[in-house]
Amino acid sequence: MKSKRAVTYAEAGVDIDANARWVDSIKAAMVSTFDTRVCNRHGSFAGLFSLDYSETLFRRNYRHPVLIGCTDGVGTKVLLGIQAKRVRDLGIDLVAMSVNDLITCGGEPLFFLDYLAVHKLAPAALAEIIEGVADGCRQAGCALLGGETAEMPDMYAKGHFDLAGFAVGVVEARRRVDPDRVTPGDILIGLPSSGPHSNGYSLIRRLVGRRKLTRPLRGTGQSLADALLAPTRIYVSAVRRVLGHYRVKRVVTAMAHITGGGLPENVGRILPPKCNAVIEVRRWTPPPVFDWLQSQGVDRDEMFRVFNMGIGYVFAVRPTFARAVHRLLHRAGESPIVLGRIKRGRGQVELR
């Protein structure tokens, strides 16, 4: 039997008061993402977001709103960020992973929530992460409605943390982008990625091994850390620009976020059974970081299977509108690339 000395919760490794201070410190970051639709009340158990459909604007756009829910994490890119002491942009990655999924069905992001599990609360580092999350939310035009920070010293190693994100959006049922409409002849247009985004980091970390992350990446003026920790691009504004332009015509037949694997897997997800996608890989040059990764002993097929290879998001577009969509994307500040096209087939992606 152990001694009868009073045990307090703080002694067991969790400090409720420190937690309360931390909650206050993230409020400013959250508020920076709010608009009038957020109706949170301090201290409440839940985040509240008005759909505003008593307003004329919402009513005009939404007759039959369908809610969209997405969740994702950042994977082991977190460990690389910790190693390089660069954690802020992991917050952007977190938002990007969910909202880029969300917009593929044609929806607009409304709000985001984060789950942050840590070894111990280190308010400075955590404030950085939440600033990154709020930055991502502003880029995506959604409110950071709430979040949870869990201190779990026995689950996470010292200095470690994990992140999970959750995005909610809305799409009008009639305007939902549904890959069933993909047809032979459709043109595939890709948007550049900033690097590996948040996928393939178990392999990347193994390839990096014990090399210093500060070492320069040849021909780039960047360090390895710069290239490998570049935040995932958020495609919301570019995609909203295109979809907003065509409010009646259904010009975009499908969209794919290149996530969790490479182009073959993800473009495969938008193919009807009787279509193939032909992607001409010479149409673009992958960023130098992929050359470096390949030079560490990964074969070319595996590179394309695991990594986005420089393309983070793909549109399938009716051929007569391909040039116009390309122009719209340019005007939205993107550098769109015509990757290839849809042809008759059996649901396969052909890299040429």
Next chain:
Amino acid sequence: MKSKRAVTYAEAGVDIDANARWVDSIKAAMVSTFDTRVCNRHGSFAGLFSLDYSETLFRRNYRHPVLIGCTDGVGTKVLLGIQAKRVRDLGIDLVAMSVNDLITCGGEPLFFLDYLAVHKLAPAALAEIIEGVADGCRQAGCALLGGETAEMPDMYAKGHFDLAGFAVGVVEARRRVDPDRVTPGDILIGLPSSGPHSNGYSLIRRLVGRRKLTRPLRGTGQSLADALLAPTRIYVSAVRRVLGHYRVKRVVTAMAHITGGGLPENVGRILPPKCNAVIEVRRWTPPPVFDWLQSQGVDRDEMFRVFNMGIGYVFAVRPTFARAVHRLLHRAGESPIVLGRIKRGRGQVELR
């Protein structure tokens, strides 16, 4: 420079094909929670849930819908579940933590998403967890719309995993339960918890120490594991029953989920600045597991500060309706307890 041998992603500890098989195996559990409002498409990047407001029923109930977002994890109860090799009910805990928060503003849960991060995919254990999540979703009347499973062998120790949950619901703006309406004289009614629910487990695990979880808990016929791993109760149906009964009168002035700490902290969250809550602790008997925890050397104030002490959810109710609400809760299968009342004060909770 390392050898030029081709490195595949599977060798680096992540097996994309195994992951695809696992995704298939959880589909059945998800589908068990679906109703006609779920419009997911196989392989899509996002979960879709129709608000159905073209339907008469939804239109009658919702003129100005406000969306509700909640997120939470299960904390280190996960580690106790792993230790006892009982992981299924952690899925129920996960849903409970978010939906019990969600209903405090008077809303109904619509859908849920889970994030599951693991050392390695062990499909049998993970299927159990997702079955638990689906069970929780059925209890809460919400759809398990999607989820993410991340394999992170370098982040989580062998056999370890972490869970995060996200719930989305809706409440009609005019019918939102807002603690501003709490008034002196209101009666506090509590609903029993099943045990510590999902809070205080860092302290619990320290108190358990190296004791066997199979050892009996005196006077209960239960083992320590039975008592400590009882799934968190889900209060959705009881709360919906009460709120559904009073569609015009605003009888319930506030509700608190006892989470992240004890009654003082959480009942404190629903108090206006000029009200105190008086809770008479002799009105109920905490389950024996709390006696055992206290007997390990925790003083009584700390017990009430950290643990729910047998009360998982609290209503503040207009005094003239207290008896009727009590009766409704009884009929909903609950064992409601009159805990005390609201009086003039300074936002404090008095335990007597």
